[in-house]
Amino acid sequence: MGMLVLPRPAPSRHASGVTAARRVLAFDQDEEFLSTASRLLTGAGFQFRAVRDPVQVQGQVADFKPDVILLDRAVPGTAFAQVSQLLRDSPIPRVFVLADHGERELIRAVQGGATEVMLRPFNEQHAARLAPLLDELARRPKDEKLSREEQVARNFMDVARRNQLRGSLVVNRGTPFEGRVVLKEGALVRASYGPLSGMDAVREILQLEDGQYELDSSLNLPVPKVAQSATSLDGQSLSLGVGDTADIRPRLLAVDDEPHLLALVSRVMVASGFSVETAVDGADAVDKSLKMPFDLIVADLSMPRMDGWEMLKTLKADTRTAEVPVIFLSAHDDYREALRAARAGAHDYLAKTGRSDQVVGAALRTITPRLEVIFHLLVKEPVEVRTQVIGLQWFLRAAQRLACTGVLSLEDDWGHYQVAVTGGQPVGAQAVVQGRRVTGIAAFVRTMVAKGAQGAFTFGPPPEGTGDISLSMEDLIAKGCEILNANEAKAAEKKLASAIELDLDPELFDLFCRIAPARKVAFAQAICEKRMPLADVAGSLMITQEQAADWFRELLRREVLVPPASLRGRPDPSRPWTPNELHPQIVKRRERKRAMVEKVRAQLGEDPWVSIASEIATVLGLAPGRELTFPDLVKFAATHGFEWPDVHVVVELLTAFGVLQRRFVLAGGDFSSPVPAAEVAQRLGASLHDAAGREAWNQWAGGIRVVWRSTPGALEMYPT
Amino acid sequence: MSPQAPPPSPPPPSDRLTDYFKYLAGISPAAQQVWAATGEAEFGAAVGEAVDYALKTIHAEASLAGRQPGLSRRLVHLLSAAAVPCGTEVGQDGQVHVTVRHPAELAFTVRRVLGGR
Numbered sequence: 082m083g084m085l086v087l088p089r090p091a092p093s094r095h096a097s098g099v100t101a102a103r104r105v106l107a108f109d110q111d112e113e114f115l116s117t118a119s120r121l122l123t124g125a126g127f128q129f130r131a132v133r134d135p136v137q138v139q140g141q142v143a144d145f146k147p148d149v150i151l152l153d154r155a156v157p158g159t160a161f162a163q164v165s166q167l168l169r170d171s172p173i174p175r176v177f178v179l180a181d182h183g184e185r186e187l188i189r190a191v192q193g194g195a196t197e198v199m200l201r202p203f204n205e206q207h208a209a210r211l212a213p214l215l216d217e218l219a220r221r222p223k224d225e226k227l228s229r230e231e232q233v234a235r236n237f238m239d240v241a242r243r244n245q246l247r248g249s250l251v252v253n254r255g256t257p258f259e260g261r262v263v264l265k266e267g268a269l270v271r272a273s274y275g276p277l278s279g280m281d282a283v284r285e286i287l288q289l290e291d292g293q294y295e296l297d298s299s300l301n302l303p304v305p306k307v308a309q310s311a312t313s314l315d316g317q318s319l320s321l322g323v324g325d326t327a328d329i330r331p332r333l334l335a336v337d338d339e340p341h342l343l344a345l346v347s348r349v350m351v352a353s354g355f356s357v358e359t360a361v362d363g364a365d366a367v368d369k370s371l372k373m374p375f376d377l378i379v380a381d382l383s384m385p386r387m388d389g390w391e392m393l394k395t396l397k398a399d400t401r402t403a404e405v406p407v408i409f410l411s412a413h414d415d416y417r418e419a420l421r422a423a424r425a426g427a428h429d430y431l432a433k434t435g436r437s438d439q440v441v442g443a444a445l446r447t448i449t450p451r452l453e454v455i456f457h458l459l460v461k462e463p464v465e466v467r468t469q470v471i472g473l474q475w476f477l478r479a480a481q482r483l484a485c486t487g488v489l490s491l492e493d494d495w496g497h498y499q500v501a502v503t504g505g506q507p508v509g510a511q512a513v514v515q516g517r518r519v520t521g522i523a524a525f526v527r528t529m530v531a532k533g534a535q536g537a538f539t540f541g542p543p544p545e546g547t548g549d550i551s552l553s554m555e556d557l558i559a560k561g562c563e564i565l566n567a568n569e570a571k572a573a574e575k576k577l578a579s580a581i582e583l584d585l586d587p588e589l590f591d592l593f594c595r596i597a598p599a600r601k602v603a604f605a606q607a608i609c610e611k612r613m614p615l616a617d618v619a620g621s622l623m624i625t626q627e628q629a630a631d632w633f634r635e636l637l638r639r640e641v642l643v644p645p646a647s648l649r650g651r652p653d654p655s656r657p658w659t660p661n662e663l664h665p666q667i668v669k670r671r672e673r674k675r676a677m678v679e680k681v682r683a684q685l686g687e688d689p690w691v692s693i694a695s696e697i698a699t700v701l702g703l704a705p706g707r708e709l710t711f712p713d714l715v716k717f718a719a720t721h722g723f724e725w726p727d728v729h730v731v732v733e734l735l736t737a738f739g740v741l742q743r744r745f746v747l748a749g750g751d752f753s754s755p756v757p758a759a760e761v762a763q764r765l766g767a768s769l770h771d772a773a774g775r776e777a778w779n780q781w782a783g784g785i786r787v788v789w790r791s792t793p794g795a796l797e798m799y800p801t
Numbered sequence: 802m803s804p805q806a807p808p809p810s811p812p813p814p815s816d817r818l819t820d821y822f823k824y825l826a827g828i829s830p831a832a833q834q835v836w837a838a839t840g841e842a843e844f845g846a847a848v849g850e851a852v853d854y855a856l857k858t859i860h861a862e863a864s865l866a867g868r869q870p871g872l873s874r875r876l877v878h879l880l881s882a883a884a885v886p887c888g889t890e891v892g893q894d895g896q897v898h899v900t901v902r903h904p905a906e907l908a909f910t911v912r913r914v915l916g917g918r
Contacts, residue, residue, distance in 0.1 A: 690878075711816045712815070712816060737886035737887060758906060759905045759906070761818065761836070762907070763839075765833060765836050765837045766838075779819055782819045783818070785817065787817070787821045
């Protein structure tokens with residue numbers, strides 16, 4: 082993994098271009114940082130103002146009118162994200178102060194709107210860089226109209242130039258849609274991503290939300306390794322010596338609704354060493370993929386029943402089929418469609434030119450990394466594993482087919498993962514994620530979630546203490562997929578169920594689009610986006626009024642459509658009427674909310690308790706699913722300047738009123754199974770009577786953690 | 802039981818259940834009895850003890866500070882600090898009712914009238 086090395090410029094004796102009018106606003110909760118920045122920047126002729134509370138940022142920006150805003154990325158909790166979001170559309174340049182030297186932090190900062198990045202600790206060199214930075218920004222054309230994506234790309238290139246970055250920024254390494262930005266002394270040498278090159282490629286690469294960014298020192302493009310056929314690579318051929326080589330031949334599924342094209346693709350792929358199955362459309366392909374894991378799918382885009390896009394979406398949404406790479410064949414040669422394919426997660430996009438060698442070439446490029454792994458496993462050599470490229474399920478099935486014995490060790494930004502196999506069957510798994518160690522199936526599930534993890538498989542007997550899985554490889558993978566699919570479905574359902582106070586939540590709308598027929602989606606768009614009255618919508622979609630009313634009730638029930646925040650107070654008479662404002666369910670919800678807030682506030686009394694409750698609601702509301710523990714509450718109190726016992730009182734009060742839930746969970750074990758409060762009470766009771774009970778309690782309760790989390794839907798009831 | 806205001810408790814050193822109850826016992830000696838109560842009589846007695854302790858704390862605070870602000874609210878805060886779930890309601894007669902629920906949500910409650918405002 083490369084590290085971003087930002088050179089430290091020589092201290093400047095004179096802060097060039099500084100005028101008394103230049104103002105710096107710094108947001109941080111670290112007093113040492115603020116006092117250092119204040120001293121250095123004031124000394125360099127800037128006017129300086131510090132702000133510590135996220136809620137005051139916008140007011141201070143309006144009042145102080147800074148020329149630049151310094152944001153410390155290391156602010157604990159969600160305060161940084163909160164401020165960053167508040168300033169997202171602000172035209173004032175922002176400089177992010179980072180504690181981490183990694184490339185991911187750099188990219189995240191630029192994606193978050195940073196004009197420049199600086200590394201902690203803040204010193205006089207940083208202060209000296211601000212004046213030239215402001216001079217440079219002042220020279221930017223005033224009337225330019227750049228999209229947000231273009232601004233991010235330009236900011237990245239400017240950061241690269243100022244910091245003289247050198248090397249390659251790579252995303253999705255090892256896949257046909259690999260993106261690469263090559264920089265030499267801060268200047269762009271070349272950039273490519275799918276069909277794009279130059280600044281277009283830079284712009285697209287920086288928009289990847291789940292991209293795995295790496296920065297290395299290479300300036301030259303690596304020579305891509307491509308298999309000669311589906312069974313030979315670097316002069317080696319797949320041959321087990323015993324049994325049938327077909328067992329390990331890559332399995333390809335060809336999908337097309339035109340029989341003669343399907344036959345053609347099948348024939349050339351079989352001739353190239355693939356074991357080929359066929360499907361007549363997307364739905365057929367999904368069915369077959371669920372029955373048998375394929376190494377590759379080559380599919381047409383335009384098909385009846387289920388087209389290529391829908392097929393890809395369905396495959397990616399199911400953990401069982403998400404890993405299989407898909408190559409699209411299209412009748413069009415359109416770079417926009419190719420880009421759409423890259424964004425949707427396709428491995429490659431080819432125009433149907435009639436030349437079969439292009440399809441074979443793309444298929445061989447795609448399976449090359451897997452073939453490399455197979456050859457290593459056959460000769461029992463340690464092998465590098467990148468789960469994003471070859472897939473965890475695929476690797477484990479390969480290890481099963483070749484009866485390997487060893488340990489797969491992976492890591493990513495969040496933790497370390499190990500899966501031990503003996504004779505191709507799993508015997509144990511462990512994971513340490515953010516300091517918490519889990520074993521068994523829970524660890525395996527966490528390994529499956531780590532889609533960008535990388536590491537190696539080493540041969541040899543697994544170490545002692547890893548024998549905690551008794552399922553077969555297929556059963557283990559099936560179990561892991563079942564758990565992840567169930568979690569995904571639960572999360573999707575929860576999002577649908579807990580949405581309130583929004584006109585149209587894009588995420589919920591996306592979810593609704595997945596489950597609703599096209600006409601219902603058009604109906605929702607007409608009501609919420611176009612503000613059409615119900616009667617007009619019914620007319621334009623040619624449905625009856627009753628049907629329109631039914632569909633409308635469904636949208637309300639699913640809470641995809643709800644009144645906007647602006648209507649929480651006084652309705653705006655100039656706003657066109659939409660029927661959802663008057664729906665009794667919405668009115669009732671609003672009344673319930675008001676009553677709830679009044680009740681909790683009546684119990685809390687005056688400040689600091691009301692402020693503490695608002696801060697807690699903000700912290701938990703910004704990070705749904707986040708849990709607070711005792712140490713978190715102590716830290717929270719210290720960070721926000723509250724007394725610890727006051728914070729605890731508010732947490733217990735919010736718990737009593739159902740806004741928060743107190744949960745008892747097994748420490749280091751299965752986090753998903755909380756211990757019922759009644760059991761806690763019962764065991765505690767036993768401990769109060771005799772020494773044996775006390776000892777048993779200490780032993781048991783020492784392995785239980787106490788956490789608070791927000792009750793789904795309740796925090797929205799508590800305005801901040 | 803001391804009528805003096807208790808010294809401020811240090812926060813629990815970890816998120817373990819043992820530390821949680823040790824902390825609660827430091828806030829109110831009856832807190833664990835409230836949690837462990839399995840019948841109405843036990844629960845009533847334990848809550849009574851927790852309320853008495855809280856009232857003594859309030860009196861001690863009042864004698865120290867020379868004033869007695871928001872009695873019912875302070876009582877709720879002190880019980881909450883001991884993880885005893887409770888809330889106040891003002892009745893028609895001006896009396897304040899403090900409702901205490903069992904922390905493990907066992908199905909019984911105790912109501913006790915505290916006095917006029």
